[in-house]
Amino acid sequence: MNILIICQWFPPEVAPIGVMLMELAEDLAKNGNSVTVITGFPNHPSGQVFKGYRKSLSTSEIVNGIRVVRCYLYTSPKKTFFRRVVNYLTFAVSSFGAAMMLRRQDLLFMVSPPLTNGLMALFLRHIKGIRYIFNVQDIFPDVAISTGVIRNGFLIRFLKSLELLIYHGAERIAVISEGFRGNLLAKGVSDAKIRVIDNWIDTGEIVPMPRDNEFARAHGLPGKFVVLYSGTIGMISGAKILIECAEKLKDRKDILFLFVGEGVVKTEIEEKARATGLDSIRFLPFQPRNILSQVQSSADVSVVTLLHRKGNSSVPSKILGYMAAARPVIASVDPDSDTSRLIERAGCGICVNAEDAPALTEAIETLYNDREKAALLGRQGREFLVAQCNRKVITSKYESLFSECCERRPK
Known part of the structure; x- marks a missing residue:
C-alpha cells in the first residue's frame, strides 16, 4: 500500500501523537508498505524552530524507511488564539500543496486536531481522489467551545457543520475511546464508519526503573x-x-x-x-x-x-x-x-x-x-x-484497517 500520513507534529518533537505516528509509519514500512509523512518544521512546544532545521516552503528526507516531507508553517513563542489559528491555517495550506505534488496514494491517514486538517482531507479526496481515514485524538470543535475559546455563534455553527462534513467524507473514522464513539454517534455519524482503536506507547522504550535514578x-x-x-x-x-x-x-x-x-x-x-x-x-x-x-x-x-x-x-x-x-x-x-x-x-x-x-x-x-x-x-x-495497548498490537490494528479500506471499491 502507498500510505500518506499528515500530522502537524512529528519527531524530533516530543508530542505523543507525533511519536505514535512515527512508530506507526516505521511499522508499516517494515511490513513492505510505502509511507510518506507530511509534517511541519519541528517547533513544539516552544514555538521556535529546533536547531538544525530552517523553515522553507518544503524539504524532503528519508528517515527509517519513511519519506518525511516538512512544510512551511507560521510559528511563534507567543501563545495567542490568533497566532494558533494562523499556525494551523498555514500548515493546512502548505501540507495540501505538498500532498498535491505527490504521486497517487492509496490512502490518506489524517490526524485531528486541528480540524483544518480535515478540510484539507476533503479537498484532497475531491480533487485528487485520495480516500482518507480521519483519526480523532481530541473532538473539535467541542473542546474549544466547552473551554470558551470559541464563543461566536456563527463560527460555532460553521465549525460543527465542517466537522460533520469531514466525518461524512471519510472512508473510516478512527477514535481512541468508546466515549468518542458515543459522541460521534450522537451527531448522526454511521456506526459502520467508526473504529475504536486505543492509543499506545512503546513499552520497550518506556520501562520501570528505580526511583533513585x-x-x-x-x-x-x-x-x-x-x-x-x-x-x-x-x-x-x-x-x-x-x-x-x-x-x-x-x-x-x-x-x-x-x-x-x-x-x-x-x-x-x-x-x-x-x-x-x-x-x-x-x-x-x-x-x-x-x-x-x-x-x-x-x-x-x-x-x-x-x-x-x-x-x-x-x-x-x-x-x-x-x-x-x-x-x-x-x-x-x-x-x-x-x-x-x-x-x-x-x-x-x-x-x-x-x-x-x-x-x-x-x-x-x-x-x-x-x-x-x-x-x-x-x-x-x-x-x-x-x-x-502495546505498539505491535495497535499498529497491526491500523494496518488491518488500512488494508480493509484499500480493498473497498472507491465511492
Whole structure:
C-alpha cells in the first residue's frame, strides 16, 4: 500500500501523537508498505524552530524507511488564539500543496486536531481522489467551545457543520475511546464508519526503573514522595487543583509536587504556586525522550486531572506513560469519562471527582500511607498496557484497517 500520513507534529518533537505516528509509519514500512509523512518544521512546544532545521516552503528526507516531507508553517513563542489559528491555517495550506505534488496514494491517514486538517482531507479526496481515514485524538470543535475559546455563534455553527462534513467524507473514522464513539454517534455519524482503536506507547522504550535514578538525583528527588504531573498543561487540564492539594499537605515535608511539561496555563499555575510560598512545588520543562523512563520512574504516584465535563472530548495521553513506568495513577476526572473507565479497566489507580481538591488530597495520602497498594496498582497498569495497548498490537490494528479500506471499491 502507498500510505500518506499528515500530522502537524512529528519527531524530533516530543508530542505523543507525533511519536505514535512515527512508530506507526516505521511499522508499516517494515511490513513492505510505502509511507510518506507530511509534517511541519519541528517547533513544539516552544514555538521556535529546533536547531538544525530552517523553515522553507518544503524539504524532503528519508528517515527509517519513511519519506518525511516538512512544510512551511507560521510559528511563534507567543501563545495567542490568533497566532494558533494562523499556525494551523498555514500548515493546512502548505501540507495540501505538498500532498498535491505527490504521486497517487492509496490512502490518506489524517490526524485531528486541528480540524483544518480535515478540510484539507476533503479537498484532497475531491480533487485528487485520495480516500482518507480521519483519526480523532481530541473532538473539535467541542473542546474549544466547552473551554470558551470559541464563543461566536456563527463560527460555532460553521465549525460543527465542517466537522460533520469531514466525518461524512471519510472512508473510516478512527477514535481512541468508546466515549468518542458515543459522541460521534450522537451527531448522526454511521456506526459502520467508526473504529475504536486505543492509543499506545512503546513499552520497550518506556520501562520501570528505580526511583533513585540519574534524573531523580540531578533534581534532588530521592527521599521525597514525588507526586508527578507530566505532559501538556493545557486549558482543560484542571492542573491548578494540585496547588490546592500541596497547600493541604504542606505539613508533610517529604511530599513534593513535580510538574514536568509545558502548556498554555503553565505560567498561571507557576504564579499561583509562587503566591503560596511553598517549596514543595517544582516545575521543569519537557525532558528528552531518551530519559522518559527515568522521569516517569522518579514518581511515587502520577496524577492526571481534567476540568468537569471535559473528559468526553479528550483523553490525556500522559496516562500511558505513567502506566508504562509501572506507577500508580491518581485521576481527578468525571466518573463517566473515558479516562476513568481506562483506569478502572486497567486496575492501575484511584479516581476521584473532577475539581474535588479534598478528595484528590485524600487519594494522595492513601497511597502515601500504603506503598504496597501503590506498587500493586503500578504493576497492574504496566501489565494491562503490555497486553492491550502495546505498539505491535495497535499498529497491526491500523494496518488491518488500512488494508480493509484499500480493498473497498472507491465511492
